[in-house]
Amino acid sequence: MKRTFGVLVFLTLALGLLPAGLMAQSTLNWVAHPAYSLSGTDPKRVEYIKKNVDEWQAANPKVTFTANLLSTNAAEAAAKMMEQAIQGRAPDLAQLDGYLMPGYVPYLQPLDDLLKKANIDPKDFFPFALNAVKGKDGKVYGVQFTTDVRVLYYRKDLVPTPPKTWDDVLKMGADLKAKGYDAFLFPAGRAEGAPNTSIYPMFWGQGGELVDSKGKASFAAGANREKLINIFAFYKKLTDAGITPARVSNYGNEADQNADVATGKVAMFLGGSWQVAQLKSIIGDAELAKWGVARIPQKAGAKNATSAGGWAWGIFTKDPAKRQAAFDLMMKVYAGDPGMAGWTSVAGYLPTRKSVYKSPAFASSTYTDTFKEILDSDGNIRPSSPEYPKISTELQIALSSVVSGSKTPEQAVDDAWKAVTQ
Amino acid sequence: MSKTNVLSRSYQSDGPFFWLLPLAVVSLGVFVLPIIQIVGMSFTEATFRDPSDAFTLASYGKLFSNPDFVSMLVVTLAFVVPSVILQVILGFAIAMFIDSAGDRRLPGTMIVRTAVLAAWALPGVVAGVVWKMMFSELDNGLVMTLVRFVSPEAQPRFLSSSVPALVSCVVANVWRGTAYSMILIYAGLKTFPKELYEAAVIDRANLWQRLFKITIPVLSPLLLICVLLITVQTFNTFDLLRALTGGGPGRSTEVIVLNIYRTIFTEFDLGRGSATAMVLLAINILMTWVYFRFLTNKEE
Structure with missing residues (x-):
């Protein structure tokens, strides 16, 4: 019991x-x-x-x-x-x-x-x-805790003053090409890095809008069409003149250019802030010291703009x-x-809060101040519209087609617009 | 006799039902239900954000009215047809070589066989990355170095121009897939009646006559099966192409499977992606039907 x-x-x-x-x-x-x-x-x-x-x-x-x-x-x-x-x-x-x-x-x-x-x-x-x-x-x-920014990387020993406009790029590029350099690279393949780095900063700089206030695609509607064609025409001029090698049409992400940079034959390229760490491990401190960063060149008269992520x-x-x-x-x-x-x-990565840049615990690099300045004044993010993934894919295809020579800028823009708005 | 025993005896004696049941359950869960779901989804306009299940033919309408649909089919065929032809021819040649070298007890037969099989054993994505490095258009690319050795001023564009990129994809796929046809054909050669060759030699038939009058006719059933299986595999090639070109430049190497992946996983369009998957499924069912028709005819 x-x-x-x-x-x-x-x-x-x-x-x-x-x-x-x-x-x-x-x-x-x-x-x-x-x-x-x-x-x-x-x-x-x-x-x-x-x-x-x-x-x-x-x-x-x-x-x-x-x-x-x-x-x-x-x-x-x-x-x-x-x-x-x-x-x-x-x-x-x-x-x-x-x-x-x-x-x-x-x-x-x-x-x-x-x-x-x-x-x-x-x-x-x-x-x-x-x-x-x-x-x-x-x-x-939510709390965005890291960010990054797209910039122009340039070899300071070859390009004393970084180009500010497309005309500057074409002029400097022709000189550098004559000296045997791959003068200006940018991602133009089938991945998010291509539109985010090579299209949006220049599109936003001209006042272009990827989607309207309702989130509907507007990247080639009205005046936006011309702005997009301007960008593709600029890239076509670069590849036709040999300033940019056509192989970039297979580079979907910014890091795809790292192997080119390691050859020592690249003078300028469009890339992301995270590539500083990558390049440091690939080419070492001494070679990295030759590189400077600046704002992405824009069409003459356009404002500065870039794309931020994180x-x-x-x-x-x-x-x-x-x-x-x-x-x-x-x-x-x-x-x-x-x-x-x-x-x-x-x-x-880069902090998303300004005060953190002043923190003694934050390990800044030579480039941090420029990145912060560009982020603060020119930073834009991609729209989160349900139509955005389709827009991004079609713009990747359009850019890749223009750079590889299979479409004219006008054809590429119109085909992308048709594909998105079908 | 208990009722349970009677039941179990009847299952054992009345046919294969009891024994096929586990397989049927697995097949239903793993193959049939997902296919039914894809078929159902293809008749909706569902996206990840809006999983609508309202019945509509809109996704098929969008798919078939899209001018890129035809170009995607053309690209797919331009990838599949040469891939299959080259894989069968090369697989046949290597199998013949290994079989004949084995008969003559030549050294190195095992090494060649292992080397060919290694390509097949590699995951597709690894093969894609390896070939991407080999086709690098930088001066230090392997294929570029070979081309420059022959023609120092050449500026070949292996992956950055539409047609060469597709050719590069075919080359990489043939390199990887040849081993499969080699294995099938080699197995056929191992059971080949050698006395036919001996008779042909007595009749003074030359090499080509032996090949076209004896070897190929005797192996033709096996070759047809080989062609069908490789065709289905090649239509479904995804990982290698995803790593090698991702479908670019432009859409020049975007085959059906890559298009399905892009539509579903980057554009989140489940309806249209499923409708495109149905086209691929139809092609695969057609090939399977031919395969079974052929097997049935052989058995009869």
């Missing part, structure tokens, strides 16, 4: 404590790009993340986390995340492509109160980085405790004052 009573007491206690234990321990589902996660291949990054995650875990003992990875294919990752968000299966904390943030806003939690509590002033963000995460209600729905964190969970824990995690590792300075320094 005593034994039976003892077993009953034990079971009652065990069953009573079990739910309490389960409730006290919550699991945060965290999804990140592999290169931004504990599963990355760069030991320095992984060491930095592990140290900060361990500290966060020590401060949040009641929260455990499961880390999952995004596909390394950004388009696939975005498609899957959108599907999960629509179906209500999105992770608690997710890394999202900055320019696609407006599409996720209906499913994300606002973070204004948490940002205020963490003493983060939204005005400290670059305007493009703040606008990307703001909803129509004016609330902030990643953001968004919180999908509605559970207040998990929301706070997710916010603390992203601030600790990536987006708080020391977090953003630490992560951008170790990973080679």
Whole structure:
């Protein structure tokens, strides 16, 4: 009898404590790009993340986390995340492509109160980085924690003054070509880097609009058509004159040009800020020191403009405790004052908050001041319209066709317009 | 006898139903249901953002009225036809060479066979990256170096011009796919009745006569199967082309599978992507039907 009573007491206690234990321990589902996660291949990054995650875990003992990875294919990752968000299966904390943030806003939690509590002033963000995460209600729905910028790289020993206009490029390019250099490279193949670096900055510089206020494609409507044709005609002149080798029609991303740069025969190219770190490891400090960065050359009379990118964190969970824990995690590792300075320094990206550039914890490079200045004054992001992926693909095809010589600029623009608006 | 025993006996004695059940369940889950879903999706205008399931023929309308649809089919055929022909011819030649070298006990037969198989064993994406490096248009590209050795002033454009890019894709695909036809044909040669050759030699038939009057006619059933299987495989080639050209420059190497991938995974257009997938499925079903018709005729 005593034994039976003892077993009953034990079971009652065990069953009573079990739910309490389960409730006290919550699991945060965290999804990140592999290169931004504990599963990355760069030991320095992984060491930095592990140290900060361990500290966060020590401060949040009641929260455990499961880390999952995004596909390394950004388009696939975005498609899957959108599907999960629509179906209500999105992770608690997710890394999202900055320019696609407006599409996720209906499913994300606002973070204004948490940002205020963490003493983060939204005005400290670059305007493009703040606008990307703001909803129509004016609330902030995410934190863009890294950015990058497209610029002109030029060899200072060959190009004493970087070209500001297309005419300058053509003139300098012809001289450099005569001396045996690949004078001016730009990505013109089938990937996002081609339109983002080689088309949009020059299109925005002329006042072009990829989509209208309703998010409908407008890149070749009305006066926009002429602006796009101008860009393609400029590139056609470059390839026809041999200033740009036709092989760029197979370079979809900015980094595809790195092998060319390593040959020492390239004088100028359009690329991204992240290439500084890549080139440093490929050509070394001494060769890298020969390179300068400047604004992307524009059509005469056009204003300066460039394209900025980067990643953001968004919180999908509605559970207040998990929301706070997710916010603390992203601030600790990536987006708080020391977090953003630490992560951008170790990973080679640019901070999205102006104050972080002044932080002693931020490891700046020779190029950082120029990047910051260009980002602050000329930064634009791609539209997050549902039609954008189609626009991007068709512009990649159009640019690649013009540079490879299979279409005229007019044909390429009209075909792209037909394909998008069909 | 218990009822269970009666049931199990009847399954065992009445036919293959019981034994095929596991396979049927797996096939239903892994093949049939996804196909049904794709068929259903092709009759919608669903996208990732708007998973609409309203019935419509709009996706097919968009697909068939798009001028790029015809050019995509032309590019696909221009990739598939030479790839298949060259893979079969080269596979046949290498199989003959290895078989004949084996008969003569020449050294190195195993090395050649392994080298050819290695190309087939490589993942497509790796083969694509390797060939992209080989076709590099920089001065230090491997193929470029060979061309410049012959003609120092040449400026070949392997991947940056429409027709050469397609030719480069065919070359890379043939390099990778030849091993498959070689294996099939080599297996056929191993069971080849050698006394036919001996009789031909007595009749003073030369090499070409032996090839066209004996070898090819005897191996023709196998060759047809080889052609059909390689054709289906080549229509479905994705990873190699994705890594090598990504469909460019322009659309010059964008075959059907690349188009499906682009439509679904970069444009998020599930409806039109599924409609295009149905075209590929129709081609594959046609090839499979020919294959089974042929096998059935042979058995009869």
